[in-house]
Amino acid sequence: MPDHPRNIRVHLDGPVERSHDIVFGTLDELSERMSEAGLASDRCVVVTDANVGHLYGERLETGLRNAGWECLLVTLPPGERTKSLDRLSEILDAALEFGVERRSPVVALGGGVIGDVAGFAAATILRGVPLVQVPTSLLAQVDSAIGGKTGVNHPVGKNLIGAFYQPSLVLMDVATLSTLSESEWLGGLSEVVKYALIRDEQLLETLLHSWDAILAREPKVTADIVARCASIKVEIVEEDEHESGIRAILNFGHTFGHALERIAGYIGITHGTAVAVGMRAAIDLSQRRESGTDFTRALDLTDRLPKPRLGPEITVDRLVDAMWSDKKRIGDILRFVLLEREGSAVVVDNVSEDEIRKSWEYAIGPLKSGHRSTDL
Ligand SMILES: NC(=O)c1ccc[n+]([C@@H]2O[C@H](COP(=O)([O-])OP(=O)(O)OC[C@H]3O[C@@H](n4cnc5c(N)ncnc54)[C@H](O)[C@@H]3O)[C@@H](O)[C@H]2O)c1
Numbered sequence: 202m203p204d205h206p207r208n209i210r211v212h213l214d215g216p217v218e219r220s221h222d223i224v225f226g227t228l229d230e231l232s233e234r235m236s237e238a239g240l241a242s243d244r245c246v247v248v249t250d251a252n253v254g255h256l257y258g259e260r261l262e263t264g265l266r267n268a269g270w271e272c273l274l275v276t277l278p279p280g281e282r283t284k285s286l287d288r289l290s291e292i293l294d295a296a297l298e299f300g301v302e303r304r305s306p307v308v309a310l311g312g313g314v315i316g317d318v319a320g321f322a323a324a325t326i327l328r329g330v331p332l333v334q335v336p337t338s339l340l341a342q343v344d345s346a347i348g349g350k351t352g353v354n355h356p357v358g359k360n361l362i363g364a365f366y367q368p369s370l371v372l373m374d375v376a377t378l379s380t381l382s383e384s385e386w387l388g389g390l391s392e393v394v395k396y397a398l399i400r401d402e403q404l405l406e407t408l409l410h411s412w413d414a415i416l417a418r419e420p421k422v423t424a425d426i427v428a429r430c431a432s433i434k435v436e437i438v439e440e441d442e443h444e445s446g447i448r449a450i451l452n453f454g455h456t457f458g459h460a461l462e463r464i465a466g467y468i469g470i471t472h473g474t475a476v477a478v479g480m481r482a483a484i485d486l487s488q489r490r491e492s493g494t495d496f497t498r499a500l501d502l503t504d505r506l507p508k509p510r511l512g513p514e515i516t517v518d519r520l521v522d523a524m525w526s527d528k529k530r531i532g533d534i535l536r537f538v539l540l541e542r543e544g545s546a547v548v549v550d551n552v553s554e555d556e557i558r559k560s561w562e563y564a565i566g567p568l569k570s571g572h573r574s575t576d577l
């Protein structure tokens with residue numbers, strides 16, 4: 202028996218059934234874990250994408266069927282475009298035609314895209330059926346499968362339609378991470394580094410010391426790191442489920458990173474590399490505000506993440522504009538998550554444009570080339 206990390210209980214306010222477990226185990230344990238979580242029906246809908254379905258769909262389905270579940274497998278195309286109202290409709294149509302009832306769970310097997318769209322489907326089918334998250338990407342295991350944010354994109358912007366909807370169970374099989382592409386693995390590592398910087402100095406040390414083992418995806422180190430990051434996310438969500446305060450620190454590096462993704466048109470540059478650049482800008486800004494505080498390890502760690510090569514179209518002017526327009530559109534002010542020291546973050550809203558410009562210059566200067574933007 203592989204020794205899995207200990208399960209994590211997510212305690213939430215309100216009716217007791219909103220609290221749930223994050224279980225570390227194998228895909229084959231799903232039916233057992235579902236009955237432990239009190240999920241009992243004879244039907245379930247498994248939503249996945251073609252990549253993950255090909256690798257793990259049959260195994261999951263067979264396990265469920267052997268335990269007496271009648272399963273409908275809905276396989277969607279991989280990629281961010283699947284987080285759309287059209288694909289949501291496809292899930293709803295299939296589920297209703299299949300004859301789901303109030304107690305029939307929706308199982309989301311895949312990365313953050315599947316977790317978000319299938320989660321939103323679960324929130325809306327019959328005004329809410331149980332949701333089981335089975336995250337298979339590093340990003341999904343450390344971030345998106347935890348916390349209950351579900352939804353789809355709209356042509357006007359990302360994640361503009363959705364609901365807070367908590368799962369009844371999260372099953373993490375860290376062994377599934379071995380089949381993830383190198384770029385998805387490294388992308389997820391940006392979020393891992395983020396957790397260390399905002400909340401856990403000891404994790405920061407572990408990452409620095411075990412970096413080679415992490416790149417090699419050594420199972421024990423991987424499992425420990427996923428479990429640590431998942432616990433941090435749980436702590437933050439328990440404190441502030443609906444993001445009225447502390448949960449905003451999870452956006453560390455993202456206010457900068459999203460602007461970069463937008464200007465690059467979401468092509469050529471991945472979310473992970475944009476966040477890596479964004480975190481370096483945010484650390485630089487923190488350094489300027491907290492003079493005398495040492496941020497050497499934070500800069501060292503973020504420097505190890507892959508970063509994009511930026512073409513001439515990426516300018517500080519355009520980046521600053523993108524930051525403002527994004528916020529104005531949703532009627533929000535520009536907030537920044539900064540580090541007060543390594544391992545501890547604060548949210549501030551009094552950052553001047555001059556400071557923002559200097560930090561952008563620091564972060565993107567070394568990445569500029571004469572060519573089109575692309576991941577290195
Ligand atoms: N709900 C939240 O709180 C939250 C938080 C952060 C991000 N997100 C969302 O998550 C999405 C990104 O998630 P993602 O990075 O997992 O993307 P993704 O779901 O597109 O998965 C990335 C790629 O990896 C493949 N894949 C997944 N698991 C695999 C495995 N085990 N083996 C081989 N291939 C595998 C997928 O098919 C896909 O091609 C974005 O839409 C983002 O908005 C949501």
Ligand SMILES: [Zn+2]
Pocket residue numbers: 392455472476
């Ligand atoms: Zn992110």
